[in-house]
Amino acid sequence: MRRVPTGHLFSTAQMAERARRRLPRAIFDFIEGGAGAEIAVARNREQFDRIALMPQALRDCSAAHSETTIFGRRYAAPLGIAPMGFADLVCPGTDRALARAARAANIPYTLSTAATTSIETIATIAQDNLWFQLYPGADEAIAAGLMERALAVGVTTLLVTIDIPVPAKRVRDLTNGLAIPLRPSLRTVVDVVRHPAWLLRAARGERLGMANFVDSRGSMSGLAHAEFVSRQLSCPGLDWARIERIRRAWPHHLVIKGILNPQDARAAERIGADGVVVSNHGGRQLDSAPSSIEVLPAIREACGDRLKLILDSGVRTGDDIARSLASGADFVLLGRPFLFAVAALGPSLGPARIVDMLRADFLNTLIHLGCADPTELGSDHLWPGRGTNR
Numbered sequence: 001m002r003r004v005p006t007g008h009l010f011s012t013a014q015m016a017e018r019a020r021r022r023l024p025r026a027i028f029d030f031i032e033g034g035a036g037a038e039i040a041v042a043r044n045r046e047q048f049d050r051i052a053l054m055p056q057a058l059r060d061c062s063a064a065h066s067e068t069t070i071f072g073r074r075y076a077a078p079l080g081i082a083p084m085g086f087a088d089l090v091c092p093g094t095d096r097a098l099a100r101a102a103r104a105a106n107i108p109y110t111l112s113t114a115a116t117t118s119i120e121t122i123a124t125i126a127q128d129n130l131w132f133q134l135y136p137g138a139d140e141a142i143a144a145g146l147m148e149r150a151l152a153v154g155v156t157t158l159l160v161t162i163d164i165p166v167p168a169k170r171v172r173d174l175t176n177g178l179a180i181p182l183r184p185s186l187r188t189v190v191d192v193v194r195h196p197a198w199l200l201r202a203a204r205g206e207r208l209g210m211a212n213f214v215d216s217r218g219s220m221s222g223l224a225h226a227e228f229v230s231r232q233l234s235c236p237g238l239d240w241a242r243i244e245r246i247r248r249a250w251p252h253h254l255v256i257k258g259i260l261n262p263q264d265a266r267a268a269e270r271i272g273a274d275g276v277v278v279s280n281h282g283g284r285q286l287d288s289a290p291s292s293i294e295v296l297p298a299i300r301e302a303c304g305d306r307l308k309l310i311l312d313s314g315v316r317t318g319d320d321i322a323r324s325l326a327s328g329a330d331f332v333l334l335g336r337p338f339l340f341a342v343a344a345l346g347p348s349l350g351p352a353r354i355v356d357m358l359r360a361d362f363l364n365t366l367i368h369l370g371c372a373d374p375t376e377l378g379s380d381h382l383w384p385g386r387g388t389n390r
Contacts, residue, residue, distance in 0.1 A: 009344060011195030012316045012337040015354065017304075019090075019343035024199075026088050026176035026184065031339050033172035036287030044283055044314025045141060047291040051323045054383040056370035062330035064372040066363045070308055070331050071157050071253040071274065073128075076106040077322055077359045080376050082312050082335035083133035085114025085210070090343050091198075092205025098338055099126035105359070110159060110333065118211040123153035131157040133257065135164065135174060136242060137232035146212060147250060157250040159277060160243065163258025164234040168285045244271045255310065260295050272371045275330075277307030282313045282335060283288065293327060297379075302330030318361025322369065325377040334358070 009015050019282050020028050034041035068078040079100055087094040095117035102109035110131040111122050123130055132150040136143050150158065177184040184192075192199055213232065247254055256268040257277035268276050278296050280289040292313040300309060311324045312333040324332045338359075341350035366374065369381050379385060 001225045009353070010357070012340065012354065012357075015337065015344040015350075016340040018345075019340040022195070022198065023090065023343050024188070025196045026173075026178045026188045026191065027198070028343075029172035029176055030086075030089065030178055031336055033170055034283035034287065035168040035170055035285055037171075038283065039263045039286065040280055040283030040287050040289050040291070042283075044280070044291045044293070045316070047294045048314050048316075048320050048323060050290050050385040051327070052294070053319065053322060053326065053365070053369055054381050055368055056381070058081050059370035059372070061367040061370065061372045064363060064367045066359055066366065066374060068331065068374045070310075074106075075108065076255065076361060077321075078325060078329075078331045079315075079358060079362070080108035080131070080331065080333050081110060081338055082333035083110040083112035083115075083161075084339065085333050086116055086208065087112075087339060087342075088116040088205065088208055090339050091201055091347050093347050094339070094342050095122060096125055096340060097347035098351050099130070101355055102126055102353065103129045105355040107355060108157070113161075113212055114209055114210050114229075116206075116208050119146070119149050119155075120153055121211075123155070128154060128156075129156055131159060133159040133161060134246075135233045136235060136238055136246065138235045138237065139232065140242070140245075142213070142232060143246070144249065147246070149212075151251075156250065157255065158250050159255045161241070161257045161281075162238060162244055163260075163279065163281050163285055165236045165238065167230055170284065240267055240271060243268075248270050255308070259299065260290060260292070262295075262298045263383075265299045265303050269303055269307050273307065275310060276303075277310045277312055277333065278329070279312045293324065296324070296327045296329060318358055318363070318365045321358070321362045322365045322377060322381075325374055326379065326381040 001278050007017060066077040068075055081098050099109045099122045103384050108129055108131045109126045111119060113135040114134050119132060132155045134143060134146055175177060176188045225347050253274045255275040255277060256273050258279050258281060259265050259268060259276040260280060278292045278299055280292055292311050296311055308330045309328060310331045310333060311329040315321060315332045315334050316337060321332050337354060338351060341354035344350060345353055371377055
């Protein structure tokens with residue numbers, strides 16, 4: 001691909017290509033890669049690309065806008081920043097930069113349990129634009145403590161991730177030695193040295209770690225720390241009874257993240273969830289899983305309008321946001337594109353640039369389809385006909 005000047009990046013694809021050049025290969029692979037042979041990662045994009053949108057002509061869109069309401073809050077667009085662990089691998093301060101951009105643009109920023117910045121720190125930046133993502137883990141006391149901290153800083157939307165019963169096999173990360181404890185390959189070490197700008201920023205930044213677990217893990221060896229991480233980010237014993245206990249303990253909006261099966265969506269509804277995130281974890285867990293966008297219509301049909309449906313995994317453009325809403329989603333989350341934006345343009349410019357771009361592109365698509373409001377999107381905008389109206 002031809003190199004594009006810094007000020008002339010107009011798509012997430014261009015930002016990703018710039019990020020590929022600026023980041024050490026191991027870091028770029030950590031962001032871009034998925035589980036196994038990465039079939040699910042490719043499938044996420046392939047399924048979006050198969051959806052054509054049908055415009056409706058001669059509709060008055062002179063007052064068109066991108067704003068939407070979810071969980072009692074009005075946002076600038078039906079998009080938010082997905083939870084991402086170890087985001088500061090891209091650049092020190094990435095968590096903070098994304099939270100700052102979300103607050104300025106009035107979209108939600110979802111802080112991951114595995115973030116490199118604490119809930120309390122991010123809450124001072126994102127304020128009431130902060131959502132929190134919880135890995136329930138094997139230790140209920142640790143999870144309860146995280147929920148209490150989220151409540152204390154004013155979080156009212158909690159996303160509980162349920163699609164990591166066991167850690168995934170991510171071949172790129174294993175090849176590069178990017179794991180806990182770190183065992184970087186010689187090739188990875190040499191490649192890092194060949195990216196002095198990234199190395200200098202990393203050296204000047206704070207030591208990376210999961211800031212929300214500082215009080216829980218104490219002093220640990222590398223192997224003990226790896227076991228702790230595995231127990232808190234995955235849990236083969238997680239069941240609906242545990243999620244019901246979380247529901248009883250959490251007094252605000254509860255969203256179950258990692259739903260692909262309509263039966264599971266109905267189960268989430270039965271235990272009192274306010275919404276679900278239709279997600280295959282960006283193709284990073286089960287490589288043979290279906291894409292989120294292809295199962296979305298069936299989940300909408302199963303749940304009607306009783307649950308808010310949020311979609312992630314594979315969303316890259318304004319057209320993709322429109323495709324998601326037309327297929328039954330109320331809202332979308334994006335992850336990788338925000339990290340690519342930080343890598344491509346830096347933490348000061350990148351997050352704001354990509355939010356503005358996605359919002360403008362979505363509004364452009366909305367008007368082309370003859371819609372003045374995001375809620376007007378439905379299955380009659382899909383070609384060939386598919387999906388279920390919200």
